[in-house]
Structure formats: structure tokens, C-alpha cells
Amino acid sequence: MKTVTIIIALIILLFLIYLCQPKSRKMFILNLLTQVKYLIPRYFT
Amino acid sequence: MNDYDVIIIGAGCGGLSSGALLSNQGRKVLVIEQSEQVGGCCSTFEKQGYKIDIGASIIEFPQVIDLCFKRMGTSFYDEVDLIPVDPTFSAILHDGSKITYPISLEETRKQIEKISPKDAKGWEEYSKKIQGFLDAALEGFFVSPAGNLTDVIKLFAKTPALLKYNRLFFSSYEGIMRKYFKNEKILESFSFHSFYAGLPPALLPGHFAMLPYAEHAGIYYSKGGMIGIPRGLQKCGERSNMEVRLNTLVKKILIKNKRVKGVMLDDGTEITTNLVISNINAKKMYFEMVGEEHLPWLAKLGLRSYAYSIASPMLYLCLDYEPPLTEHHTLMTRPMDKTNDYWNSHYLKGSFPKEQFGILSWTTKSDPSLAPEGHHIIAVTLAPGAYHLTGTTWDKEKPVLKEKIIHYLADTHLPGLKDHVVLSELSTPVDFEKRLRSPEGAIYALRQDLPHSMMFRPSAKSRHIKGLYLVGASTHPGGGVPTVIASGMIVADLIEKYEQ
Ligand SMILES: Cc1cc2nc3c(=O)[nH]c(=O)nc-3n(C[C@H](O)[C@H](O)[C@H](O)COP(=O)(O)OP(=O)(O)OC[C@H]3O[C@@H](n4cnc5c(N)ncnc54)[C@H](O)[C@@H]3O)c2cc1C
Numbered sequence: 001m002k003t004v005t006i007i008i009a010l011i012i013l014l015f016l017i018y019l020c021q022p023k024s025r026k027m028f029i030l031n032l033l034t035q036v037k038y039l040i041p042r043y044f045t
Numbered sequence: 046m047n048d049y050d051v052i053i054i055g056a057g058c059g060g061l062s063s064g065a066l067l068s069n070q071g072r073k074v075l076v077i078e079q080s081e082q083v084g085g086c087c088s089t090f091e092k093q094g095y096k097i098d099i100g101a102s103i104i105e106f107p108q109v110i111d112l113c114f115k116r117m118g119t120s121f122y123d124e125v126d127l128i129p130v131d132p133t134f135s136a137i138l139h140d141g142s143k144i145t146y147p148i149s150l151e152e153t154r155k156q157i158e159k160i161s162p163k164d165a166k167g168w169e170e171y172s173k174k175i176q177g178f179l180d181a182a183l184e185g186f187f188v189s190p191a192g193n194l195t196d197v198i199k200l201f202a203k204t205p206a207l208l209k210y211n212r213l214f215f216s217s218y219e220g221i222m223r224k225y226f227k228n229e230k231i232l233e234s235f236s237f238h239s240f241y242a243g244l245p246p247a248l249l250p251g252h253f254a255m256l257p258y259a260e261h262a263g264i265y266y267s268k269g270g271m272i273g274i275p276r277g278l279q280k281c282g283e284r285s286n287m288e289v290r291l292n293t294l295v296k297k298i299l300i301k302n303k304r305v306k307g308v309m310l311d312d313g314t315e316i317t318t319n320l321v322i323s324n325i326n327a328k329k330m331y332f333e334m335v336g337e338e339h340l341p342w343l344a345k346l347g348l349r350s351y352a353y354s355i356a357s358p359m360l361y362l363c364l365d366y367e368p369p370l371t372e373h374h375t376l377m378t379r380p381m382d383k384t385n386d387y388w389n390s391h392y393l394k395g396s397f398p399k400e401q402f403g404i405l406s407w408t409t410k411s412d413p414s415l416a417p418e419g420h421h422i423i424a425v426t427l428a429p430g431a432y433h434l435t436g437t438t439w440d441k442e443k444p445v446l447k448e449k450i451i452h453y454l455a456d457t458h459l460p461g462l463k464d465h466v467v468l469s470e471l472s473t474p475v476d477f478e479k480r481l482r483s484p485e486g487a488i489y490a491l492r493q494d495l496p497h498s499m500m501f502r503p504s505a506k507s508r509h510i511k512g513l514y515l516v517g518a519s520t521h522p523g524g525g526v527p528t529v530i531a532s533g534m535i536v537a538d539l540i541e542k543y544e545q
Pocket of ligand 1 (some may be wrong): 054055056059060080083084085086087099100101102103104105294296324325357359426481482483487489516517518519523524525526527529
């Protein structure tokens with residue numbers, strides 16, 4: 001339970017940090033995040 | 046007995062550099078090119094006495110290209126007639142003001158100082174930082190394979206100095222430039238450079254912040270047109286019996302038991318070999334020439350996930366007057382945030398405005414012999430244009446768009462233009478796709494952000510088909526004439542190592 005709370009708190013914190021970033025940095029981060037799911041398949045190309 | 050030791054599909058700079066190096070190693074090499082000339086994106090066509098460059102209009106990083114020629118016992122400067130370009134470029138900013146950057150670092154610092162004394166200090170710090178990075182990168186990053194985690198670890202182990210620059214890889218181009226420059230005019234003058242690697246400033250990885258600096262180590266134009274560079278590579282290869290076959294389309298890569306056996310041409314002819322190097326778009330090559338049946342599901346997923354790089358519509362203008370420009374390269378720029386906005390509100394939405402930014406490449410400024418006496422050529426690299434336009438097509442838009450852009454340029458940067466156009470041609474992403482068979486007209490094959498880089502870009506040594514190698518913009522280190530030539534060196538090394 002404690003671990004879950006810590007993870008949720010961390011996610012919220014990261015989200016808040018993200019919200020405080022300038023527009024262009026948000027664009028950069030979002031672009032990376034939306035492609036994370038492809039990294040393993042791309043590694044095998 | 047095979048017909049050839051190595052067959053290369055495509056005579057782009059990547060294909061020709063690997064072919065020249067391998068024939069110098071004593072292998073029997075055949076390069077097959079579907080178009081009527083070598084060079085691919087770095088080529089020149091002739092029309093009514095004008096020599097017009099298809100795409101590339103200058104080269105940076107001559108040291109990298111020279112490295113390739115040196116391996117063949119010669120030099121870039123001996124094989125290609127190069128014309129130095131100085132100043133590096135002028136930027137015409139959105140407010141109409143102009144900044145010119147000479148090749149000298151010190152003169153550039155002075156130019157910056159006139160606009161913003163604080164940024165002159167920034168220029169010094171930026172130069173120091175990037176020079177350090179380049180020293181490390183030229184030894185390792187550009188010329189080492191990065192096909193898997195082991196390669197990447199080896200690359201950093203070989204040049205540990207690169208680790209000092211890790212922040213460059215995890216910031217954006219814009220982030221790095223903003224760290225050193227505060228004045229919006231200075232920042233704007235460097236904003237279009239991010240499209241030299243195919244992305245807006247906010248999305249391009251920070252190590253590409255080397256681009257504006259690298260120009261100061263020398264940028265060159267090739268006399269007679271950019272085709273001089275691939276021809277130089279071809280000449281070196283042919284000295285050791287490399288063959289180049291033009292106007293010949295490869296349809297299939299022949300594979301048996303997961304091993305390359307040869308290629309099949311469009312007319313059904315089969316040519317046998319145990320080694321094929323693909324210089325074409327990797328996604329297209331794997332799906333159309335190799336075939337899904339030879340690929341594991343994870344690789345298919347990875348290949349499908351790749352986004353093609355930007356397409357770049359080009360407007361070729363042949364003129365009977367001297368255009369009111371001063372430099373080989375004039376950049377028509379927008380502020381950084383507006384350049385990012387263009388990406389979101391035009392490129393991604395499939396619209397293409399007549400208000401343009403991009404590069405005016407006045408090639409006859411460097412080499413007047415490209416046009417009849419007194420005439421000039423400008424190749425305009427327009428803002429990135431999406432392959433799929435919303436609600437219309439490039440073929441439908443082309444005639445109207447061409448006129449609109451000529452009017453726009455005449456009203457802004459090229460007064461008098463309308464009365465002096467002898468010949469004009471708009472090359473859309475669709476035309477580019479037809480000419481070079483580059484899917485969606487992509488100019489750097491695949492996108493060049495972090496998730497499409499190094500071990501996440503298709504591997505130079507195929508993981509699934511024995512004897513299949515990749516060269517050119519689709520593989521590490523990515524698009525650009527020097528970088529695809531570097532990939533030619535990487536692939537020649539890999540073949541030397543694994544295919545005795
Ligand atoms: C508009 C534009 C401007 C650019 N400006 C610059 C610049 O100023 N400086 C710079 O350094 N770089 C520039 N670049 C990038 C650079 O030109 C390219 O990244 C580089 O030339 C790509 O080389 P490549 O070897 O990967 O292959 P390509 O040049 O793409 O060549 C591939 C070749 O394969 C051939 N081919 C395709 N399919 C087949 C087939 N089935 N059978 C046989 N042959 C086939 C094609 O005809 C082509 O000749 C520019 C690119 C473009 C398009």
C-alpha cells in the first residue's frame with residue numbers, strides 16, 4: 001500500500017513538473033513519451 | 046560461383062561510398078541505380094542549359110567525407126572540385142532585418158556582439174562546448190556502428206569524452222540554443238537549422254546544435270553541381286573495378302534460409318551474390334524487397350512504427366537577372382516558437398501556406414558556370430510539406446502553389462523576380478517520391494529524433510537476414526551527405542569484419 005502511494009505521489013510530482021515546463025520542452029517530452037512503447041520493437045529492426 | 050561479391054541497391058552517396066570502399070578492399074561490386082544518374086538526393090539535373098541541384102546544396106563536415114577518401118589513398122579535395130562558401134549564410138528574419146555570419150568564428154562573434162553583447166559571450170561558450178563535442182564525435186559517434194546495445198556501449202567506451210556531453214542528447218536543439226543565446230533575433234537566425242536534420246527546434250535532439258557551429262569548419266559547394274560529390278566516389282570505386290548500372294530497378298532481394306542469395310530486377314533478371322547492401326529506405330526495403338514472411342513479428346512492429354522524415358518541397362528557379370541576394374545560402378526564418386507552431390499547425394495538419402520560410406540557395410553565386418552567361422539559378426528549399434495534404438493533393442495544388450510562392454518571394458525577398466523567371470519547377474513530395482522512389486518524399490528516410498536514433502534506427506547489419514546490410518539515411522548516423530558517407534565507412538568495416 002505504501003509503495004503504491006509513493007508511486008502515485010511520484011507520478012503526480014512528475015506531472016506537476018511537466019506542467020511547469022515551457023511549451024517547447026513539453027513538446028520534446030511528449031514526443032519522447034509517445035514513442036516509448038516502440039523502443040523495444042525498434043531495437044529489433 | 047556468384048555473379049558479384051557485393052550488390053548495392055541505390056547509387057546515393059551512402060551506396061557509392063560503401064561500394065568504393067569495398068571495391069578498394071578487392072571485392073567485385075555492382076551498384077544498381079533506378080534513375081538515370083548517380084547521387085540520389087545529392088545530385089544535379091540539366092534542363093535547357095541550367096544545372097540544377099535536386100536536393101543537397103552544400104556540405105558541412107568535410108573532415109568526415111575526407112576520412113572516406115583517405116581510406117582509399119586519396120583525398121576529398123583531390124577528387125572533387127570544391128568551392129568554399131563564405132559567409133556561411135545570411136538570415137533574413139521575419140521583421141525583414143538581416144544577419145550575416147562569416148566563416149571566421151571571431152568575425153561571427155563580432156556580428157553577434159553588434160546585436161547582443163551578452164550573446165557574443167554565449168557564442169564563445171557555445172563554440173567551446175560544441176568543438177569539444179565534435180572532437181569526440183568525429184572519432185566515435187559518426188564512424189562507429191550503433192546497431193545494438195553492445196555497439197553503443199563500445200562507442201562510448203571508445204570515446205568516453207562523449208559522456209561529458211550527454212546533456213546534448215537529452216535536451217532539444219532549442220533547449221541547447223536557448224542556453225547560450227538569449228536574444229530572440231540571434232535565436233531566430235539559427236531556427237531553420239533544425240530542419241537540416243528534419244525536425245522543428247523543439248523536437249530535434251540537442252546534439253544537432255552542432256549544425257550552425259560546424260559550418261565554421263568549412264562549408265563547400267561542388268563545382269558543376271552537387272553531383273560532383275557522388276561522382277568523386279564513383280570515380281574512386283571504378284578505379285578498382287566497381288560497376289555502376291543506371292536505369293535499372295531492383296524489385297526483390299532473393300533470400301533462402303534467411304540468407305541473401307541475390308537480387309531480382311524489374312524485368313525478372315536475377316543476379317547472384319551473398320552480400321546485398323541496401324541504400325534505400327529501410328522500411329520500404331524490408332516490407333517490399335525482403336518480404337514480411339522473412340521477418341519476426343517484433344521487427345515488423347518496429348518497422349511499422351517508424352515515421353518517415355519530413356518531405357521538403359523545392360522550387361527551382363532559373364533567372365535571366367542577378368537576384369538581389371548576397372550569399373550562396375540565405376535563410377528566410379521565423380522565430381523559434383513560430384517555427385514550432387508551423388510544425389503543429391501546418392505540417393502535422395497537412396496544410397501548406399504560401400507565406401514561406403526556408404533556404405534560398407543561389408548556386409550560381411558560387412559557380413556561375415551552372416547557367417548560361419548572365420543567368421542564375423536559385424533552388425528554394427521550402428518549409429517542410431506533409432505528404433498527405435488535407436482536403437486536396439499536391440498534384441492538384443502544384444500549378445497554383447508555384448505561382449503563389451513566386452509572387453510571395455517577389456513581394457518579399459526577391460523583388461523583380463516575376464519578370465525574370467526563364468524556367469521554374471516546383472518539386473512536391475509526390476514528385477520527389479517518383480524521382481527517387483523515396484516513400485512519401487522523405488528527405489532523410491526516417492525521422493531523426495531520439496526514438497529513431499542509434500540502436501533504435503534500423504541496424505546497419507541486418508539482425509534477421511544474413512548477408513544483408515544497410516547504408517545511407519535509414520541507418521546510423523542518419524541523413525545528410527557527410528553522415529551517409531560515414532555510414533558507408535561503417536558498413537564497409539562491418540563487412541570486412543563479418544564476411545571474409
Ligand atoms: C531537398 C534536400 C536538401 C538537402 N540538403 C542537404 C544539404 O544541403 N547538405 C547535406 O549534407 N545534406 C542535404 N540533404 C540530405 C542528403 O542529401 C541526403 O541525406 C543524402 O544524400 C542521402 O543519401 P543516401 O545515400 O541515404 O541515399 P539517397 O540519396 O536517397 O539515394 C538512394 C538511391 O537509391 C535509388 N533507388 C531507390 N529505389 C531503388 C531501387 N528499387 N532500385 C535501384 N535504385 C533505387 C534512388 O534513385 C537513389 O538514387 C538534403 C536532402 C534533400 C532531399
